Amino acid sequence: MRIRFAGMDGFLGALGSLLVVTYALLPVIWIISLSLKPGRELGNARFFPDTLSLEHYRTVFNDPQFPAALLNSVGIASIATGLSIIIAIFAAYAIVRLDFRGKHWIFYGTLAVAMFPPISVVGPLFELWRTLRLFDTWPGLILPYLSFTLPLAIWTLTAFFREIPWDLERAARVDGATPSQAFRLVILPLVAPGIVASAILVFIFAWNDFLFAASLTSTDRARTVPVAIAFFTGSSQFELPTGSIAAASVVVTIPIIALVLMFQRRIIAGLTAGAVKG
Amino acid sequence: MRRAQNVKGWLFCTPALAAMALVTAYPILDAVRLSLYRYDLRHAAPPDFIGIGNYFSVLSSEVWWQALGNTLLITTISVFFELVLGFALALLMHKAVFGRRTVRSAALVPYAIITVVAALAWKFAFDPTTGFVNSLLGVDRAWLNERWSAFGVIILSEIWKTTPFMALLLLAGLSLIPDDVLRAARVDGASALQRFRLITLPLMKPSILVALLFRTLDAFRIFDSVYVLTRGAHGTESVSVIGYNTLIARLNLGLGSAVSVLIFLCTLAIALLFTKSFGTPLLRTGR
Numbered sequence: 001m002r003i004r005f006a007g008m009d010g011f012l013g014a015l016g017s018l019l020v021v022t023y024a025l026l027p028v029i030w031i032i033s034l035s036l037k038p039g040r041e042l043g044n045a046r047f048f049p050d051t052l053s054l055e056h057y058r059t060v061f062n063d064p065q066f067p068a069a070l071l072n073s074v075g076i077a078s079i080a081t082g083l084s085i086i087i088a089i090f091a092a093y094a095i096v097r098l099d100f101r102g103k104h105w106i107f108y109g110t111l112a113v114a115m116f117p118p119i120s121v122v123g124p125l126f127e128l129w130r131t132l133r134l135f136d137t138w139p140g141l142i143l144p145y146l147s148f149t150l151p152l153a154i155w156t157l158t159a160f161f162r163e164i165p166w167d168l169e170r171a172a173r174v175d176g177a178t179p180s181q182a183f184r185l186v187i188l189p190l191v192a193p194g195i196v197a198s199a200i201l202v203f204i205f206a207w208n209d210f211l212f213a214a215s216l217t218s219t220d221r222a223r224t225v226p227v228a229i230a231f232f233t234g235s236s237q238f239e240l241p242t243g244s245i246a247a248a249s250v251v252v253t254i255p256i257i258a259l260v261l262m263f264q265r266r267i268i269a270g271l272t273a274g275a276v277k278g
Numbered sequence: 279m280r281r282a283q284n285v286k287g288w289l290f291c292t293p294a295l296a297a298m299a300l301v302t303a304y305p306i307l308d309a310v311r312l313s314l315y316r317y318d319l320r321h322a323a324p325p326d327f328i329g330i331g332n333y334f335s336v337l338s339s340e341v342w343w344q345a346l347g348n349t350l351l352i353t354t355i356s357v358f359f360e361l362v363l364g365f366a367l368a369l370l371m372h373k374a375v376f377g378r379r380t381v382r383s384a385a386l387v388p389y390a391i392i393t394v395v396a397a398l399a400w401k402f403a404f405d406p407t408t409g410f411v412n413s414l415l416g417v418d419r420a421w422l423n424e425r426w427s428a429f430g431v432i433i434l435s436e437i438w439k440t441t442p443f444m445a446l447l448l449l450a451g452l453s454l455i456p457d458d459v460l461r462a463a464r465v466d467g468a469s470a471l472q473r474f475r476l477i478t479l480p481l482m483k484p485s486i487l488v489a490l491l492f493r494t495l496d497a498f499r500i501f502d503s504v505y506v507l508t509r510g511a512h513g514t515e516s517v518s519v520i521g522y523n524t525l526i527a528r529l530n531l532g533l534g535s536a537v538s539v540l541i542f543l544c545t546l547a548i549a550l551l552f553t554k555s556f557g558t559p560l561l562r563t564g565r
Binding site: 013014016017020021023024025027028030031034042043045046047087088090091093094095098099100101102103106109110112113114115116117118119120121122123124125126127128143144146147148150151154204207208210211214215225226229230242245246249252253256257259260261264267268271272 | 280283285290291293294295297298299301302305308309312367370373377380385387390393395398399400402403408410412442443446450495499501502505506518525538539545549
């Protein structure tokens with residue numbers, strides 16, 4: 001009896017898993033197969049290509065737009081992530097380790113920013129950035145990304161920091177280490193995996209943004225990948241360069257998926273812990 | 279000691295608070311100021327104070343109300359399906375014995391993909407010449423050229439992208455339910471359905487509410503997929519698309535700021551509605 005139930009559960013579980021994998025991968029496989037179809041096959045409405053071709057990949061890398069956007073995206077998202085994580089480490093450390101009055105205000109602050117609709121600040125930032133000459137520059141995007149990712153960074157880091165055996169820090173102090181040595185040599189190696197997971201989540205947020213990038217940039221100087229792909233124009237204005245868009249999409253999607261899968265366990269832990277524990 | 283911790287604590291948190299205030303608190307106040315002016319960057323005329331004139335224009339225009347209706351429709355339908363599908367996915371991830379790792383990995387894929395890219399993939403899939411959907415369903419239809427089917431594609435792409443995230447939030451709640459409570463209920467003869475309804479659901483209420491609140495607010499600001507799939511054509515504009523078009527495409531900072539402030543107020547209203555009607559599970563988690 002029990003064995004039959006287990007078997008039934010196992011069967012349903014396997015079926016469910018298959019469904020989930022299909023669901024998650026369908027658009028990805030579709031865009032990959034589009035990117036590999038030679039131009040004449042793009043209009044054949046088939047899911048898989050009949051013959052494989054790399055022509056679209058050559059096109060996007062020979063066009064100056066896409067490599068420039070790729071560089072902008074990698075640069076802007078990396079710098080924003082680095083700054084956001086550094087600022088968040090201090091805040092998370094204070095939240096977990098220090099007992100100070102008004103601590104809950106930090107929590108309310110992050111909550112308010114997490115709920116904030118970005119469209120509400122796009123207009124004033126647009127005007128302010130034009131005055132400060134930040135419009136269409138890297139810092140012009142790094143600043144909003146840095147700030148809008150802080151709640152995510154602070155929550156996930158706080159969750160990870162709570163699980164650190166902080167007594168080790170005290171032990172190191174007793175052994176004569178300075179506070180900064182104790183943090184760098186004892187605590188940092190322990191928190192490093194959590195920091196990497198938080199950094200990936202923050203990076204994905206910045207990498208994904210379309211609204212700020214579409215509003216606060218205008219040329220290849222700072223235009224990021226989502227905007228470049230969405231505004232790609234082909235030989236004619238009325239025709240979407242489907243193949244190029246698909247190839248560019250694959251180029252920017254596969255590395256992130258690989259990264260996420262590599263750190264899968266920690267990322268899930270970060271996302272869920274951040275959500276439950278606030 | 280206590281005093282020193284106070285100073286140090288605030289010192290460590292100030293950069294974060296300052297950065298967050300710089301791009302939210304300050305600009306939203308600036309948006310309120312701008313919204314009181316007639317201020318169009320395409321005209322050379324200097325900003326002209328007109329009080330609440332811009333709000334009057336927005337609130338008396340059909341475009342705004344249609345966009346608000348569209349946004350609420352997209353939000354309600356997608357959050358509903360995300361909750362149902364997300365719950366199923368969370369239960370599967372919680373229980374699955376085989377392929378647990380595979381399911382969890384697969385669930386992260388939509389989360390990791392750029393929204394614009396996902397929306398384009400769906401756009402090509404539903405396109406009558408490039409797409410496979412028409413031949414799969416045996417129909418001949420221009421999905422994105424008609425209002426209701428376009429909504430369908432927008433909502434589908436929203437659900438696809440965010441259900442896994444919802445599932446992960448719910449999974450966290452599921453893993454907090456002590457196993458022995460469920461086992462005890464089973465010993466006492468509670469059916470699977472009863473266990474779900476009487477133990478799992480009530481214990482998960484806080485995580486469900488947190489997930490619902492965050493996803494509702496997130497869906498309410500939907501921009502990327504609508505912009506990519508239809509650019510707001512065929513009556514599918516969302517409020518964020520209206521805001522973008524007024525501010526950035528038409529450079530009307532006064533009128534656009536009024537739209538921005540109204541969107542901010544809607545967000546505030548949704549957040550208050552949630553906390554008022556369901557208690558404050560969010561605030562209890564704060565320390």
